[in-house]
Amino acid sequence: MENKNNYKGWIYLLPAIILIALFTLYPLINTFLISFLEDYKYATGSSSGFTFDNYAVLLGLKEFPDYLTGKGQIDAFFQYALPNTLLITFITVPISIVLALIIAVALNSIKKLRTIFQTIFFTPYVTNIIAVGMVFGVLFSQTGLINEIFGTSISFIPGQGSDAPTYFHAMLVLCIEIVWYELPFKILVFIGGLQSIDRQYYDAARIDATPKIKRFLHITVPFLSPQILYVSITSFIDGFKEYQAIAGLFNSRGTTSLNYNLYTCVYFIYDQIQTGGQNINYACAAAVILFVIILLFTLLQLYVSKKRVYY
Amino acid sequence: MEIRLENINKIFKGDKKKGVEDTIAVSNLNIKINNGELAGLLGPSGCGKSTTLYMIAGLKEPTSGNIFFDKEDVTHLVPEKKGIGLVFQNYALYPHMSVYKNIAFPLTNLKVLTFKQSLKVKTLSLLISLLDNDKYLEIKELINSSTLDNKKINKDLALRNLINKYHISPSFAKTLFSLDYSSKESILETINKAKEDINKEIAKIKEKNGYTLDNEFYYLDQDNKKIEEKRKLSKDEIDILVRDVAKLVQIEEQLDKKPKELSGGQQQRVAIARALVKKPRVLLLDEPLSNLDARLRIKTREEIRRIQKETGITTVFVTHDQEEAMSICDDIFVMNNGKLMQEGKPIEVYKDPKNLFVAKFLGTPPINVFKGEFKNNAIYVDNEKILDNVKLCGENYTNLTFLSCYVAIRPEGFVFEDKNESLGLSLKVNEISLSGKEQTLICSHEQKLSEDIKIVIDGDAHISISEYRFTTKSNKIFLFDLNNEERIYFENASK
Structure with missing residues (x-):
């Protein structure tokens, strides 16, 4: 501590630093650079110069150049991927946070059967999202359990022997799956927070004849605000990066009536890499756009939290 | 509001599988607290005093027995409906609310007719x-x-x-x-x-x-x-009530601050204000001074006394500190192991302890206990006669001519340089601490049962580290039975 140029510390850190530099920092910077290159060739690394066109095309401000292939995919970013990503995030994150909070409070207030319920709620956490997608696919198939229960035959999932689902139904199943899958981690964090709240605050509130709902809003929520902030920031980030759930559930980019109906930003980036990387400069630009959006939302939440979070 | 506890029992269930026995926290407790009084529940930690308080508050339910507020049976009434104010040991102020909002909070729930x-x-x-x-x-x-x-x-x-x-x-x-x-x-x-x-x-x-x-x-x-x-209540009505009570406890200047920006004493006042603002029927204080430093403690207890007198509200005060209870309470209830040992006005309990526990628990420095005897109509400690012409009272004792017993003498019950040759107790003085008008001597004796023998005598007496013979005041001597530690009363004919 006294010697600030402690080389020993640096030596201990060196393996981590090398790995981070190699696999995180270098790709990060490279992604940023490539996103500004015109006609970038993945194989040769050549380009015809610096440009903002990649961003302009992605954001629908400029036409995709004629001499390149893959117009449909690139256009789908602004048309479908970006709106879908925002929609999924803003639907699933608030719903799952509120649900998790309610479930955590309920779990925390029961004694009997608590472990059983906890196990039930925590199973998604140890389950693979692809497997979850397959199960949901069976449940929500046109002849599946859900349709059986409600006596309907709505098509939620595209597949053999079923009709093409509408955008609304496909999105509905997707959101239900994401909310269900995201719950356990949040419940875990909230229960941890709940157990650290001193019982005396509730006793004091009871003495003062505070109704239950008011106790929840004026004691539980403020005391959990650090956990709520943490969960909300991480789940917004997760939401913006949504991709696996779609792959698992639909086994495609969500072909309903149109090709790219349930496209998301990360799915788009993944597709660009998979298809040989001829338009990889666009994928990089998309990644940077996503990064900026996430950054803005995180800053916004931190700003709001300054007034609303009590440590 | 008069508070009455009738045959209150509280048993915390143990776990038989794990071999944990039931805990009897309070057993067969009968207490009556008069209207407008400041009553102190006093006892060492674990004696059931806080449990008793929480049962009055309704946060814990008695296993059996009844609690009355005046004539109303409130035993099973939930705390929401009891209309009491409770000050917690660590205040339990809501940290995210300002002092003003903390005090106003109970009022926002209140419905008035x-x-x-x-x-x-x-x-x-x-x-x-x-x-x-x-x-x-x-x-x-x-x-x-x-x-x-x-x-x-x-x-x-x-x-x-x-x-x-x-x-x-x-x-x-x-x-x-x-x-x-x-x-x-x-x-x-x-x-x-x-x-x-x-x-x-x-x-x-x-x-x-x-x-x-x-x-x-x-x-x-x-x-x-x-x-x-x-x-x-309307916002304006709440505002007036909050400001009134803030004035009463003298925290008007702190209303916009958060609790953690206040000192311990101020937080304490806020907690009292929050308990008082809804004009409760009963005010309960759970070890309210234990988080304060010594000087503030004395100041705050006077303050609590003042507020209680000003509002005239029936108050129950739980403490393990006998000095605290003695100084401000109208009535004290001394508890031990879930049982009521003695009740009464502080000074009466001090002067007339019914058993060895109460005698030892009250008073600073604590009472000095020796192993002694009653024989030949006199009281002896280690074959030194300390009091003669003694006649035991009570049917079990009147006819006895010899009895081994505890002899307890208050620190202020010793007299130095009394020229009485026949009576007295020899003590070896080990330490002297002078505190102005009086001095405390720490002594030792063969037959002592308390940790130290501490006696308080006049500050002017010339004394040094050596052995002295002290005479004793008869009204500061108490005898207790060796078996059940109950008081043995005696008459002293010489005075």
């Missing part, structure tokens, strides 16, 4: 009465003098001054502040406007459901009866 009143007419009449007959000049003067460094008028300061002087709500203070005081005409105009508005409002009420208003602006129906309504 009142006679319906036209607040609008009331406010307007108040406005007229404050402005009329040139009284507006006083207000003008107050606002103009509300400056910091004699520069510009500070709005917040002006509002605070108005609220404090006229005892009005903040919203009304804002109205007063916003008036045009430049000329008499403008004030007269305001007054006329208010009078007009009053007449309009009265006409409106009359038209709507045929009600009229009486002199104090209460609604009257056709039979001239007041109309009842159940409602929540």
Whole structure:
């Protein structure tokens, strides 16, 4: 501590630093650079110069150049991927946070059967999202359990022997799956927070004849605000990066009536890499756009939290 | 409010599988606390005093027995409905709320049954009465003098001054502040406007459901009866109550701060204010002073006494500190192992302990206990006669000629340089600490049962580290049975 140029510390850190530099920092910077290159060739690394066109095309401000292939995919970013990503995030994150909070409070207030319920709620956490997608696919198939229960035959999932689902139904199943899958981690964090709240605050509130709902809003929520902030920031980030759930559930980019109906930003980036990387400069630009959006939302939440979070 | 506990038992169930026995926290407790009294539940930790308090509060339910507030049985009433104020040991102030909001919080839940009143007419009449007959000049003067460094008028300061002087709500203070005081005409105009508005409002009420208003602006129906309504308190009413109680506990300056910005003593006051603001039937204090430093503790306990006297509210005070309880309580209840050992006025309990536990628990320095004997109509400790002409009382003891017993002597019960040759107790003085008018001697003795023998004598007595013979005062000597530690009373014929 006294010697600030402690080389020993640096030596201990060196393996981590090398790995981070190699696999995180270098790709990060490279992604940023490539996103500004015109006609970038993945194989040769050549380009015809610096440009903002990649961003302009992605954001629908400029036409995709004629001499390149893959117009449909690139256009789908602004048309479908970006709106879908925002929609999924803003639907699933608030719903799952509120649900998790309610479930955590309920779990925390029961004694009997608590472990059983906890196990039930925590199973998604140890389950693979692809497997979850397959199960949901069976449940929500046109002849599946859900349709059986409600006596309907709505098509939620595209597949053999079923009709093409509408955008609304496909999105509905997707959101239900994401909310269900995201719950356990949040419940875990909230229960941890709940157990650290001193019982005396509730006793004091009871003495003062505070109704239950008011106790929840004026004691539980403020005391959990650090956990709520943490969960909300991480789940917004997760939401913006949504991709696996779609792959698992639909086994495609969500072909309903149109090709790219349930496209998301990360799915788009993944597709660009998979298809040989001829338009990889666009994928990089998309990644940077996503990064900026996430950054803005995180800053916004931190700003709001300054007034609303009590440590 | 009189509080009565009848045959209260509280048993915490153990776990038989794990071999944990049931814990009897309170056993067969009977307590009566008179209306308007400050009662102290006193005992060492784990004696069941806090459990008793929480049972009175309703946060814990007695296993058996009944609790009465006056004639009402409140044993199974939930705390929400008991109408009590409770100050927790660590205050339990809501850290995210300002002091003001903390105190106001209980009021926001409160529903009151009142006679319906036209607040609008009331406010307007108040406005007229404050402005009329040139009284507006006083207000003008107050606002103009509300400056910091004699520069510009500070709005917040002006509002605070108005609220404090006229005892009005903040919203009304804002109205007063916003008036045009430049000329008499403008004030007269305001007054006329208010009078007009009053007449309009009265006409409106009359038209709507045929009600009229009486002199104090209460609604009257056709039979001239007041109309009842159940409602929540308005913001202005809450404000007045909060400021009143803040004044009572002297934290008016701290209302906008957060609890953690306050010192321990101030937090304590806020906690008391929060408990008092809803005008509870009973105030309960759970070890309220244990988080304060020694000096603040003495100050705060006087404060609690003052507040209790001012409000006249029946108060129960739990403490393990006998000095605290002795100094401020009207009545103390000494508990041990879930049982009531003795009750009464502090000084009476001190002077007349019923058993060895109470004798040892009360008093600083604690009482000195020796193993001694009663024989030949005298009391002996280690074959030294300390008191003669003694006759034991009580049917079990009167006829005895010899009895081994505990001899307990209060520290102030020793006399130095008394020229009595026949009576006395030899003590080896090991340490002397002088504290002004008196000195405390720490001594040792063969037959001592308490940790140290501490005696308090006059500060002028010349004493050094050596062995001395002290005589004793008969009214400071207590005898206790060796078996059940109960008091053995005796008569001393020599005095």
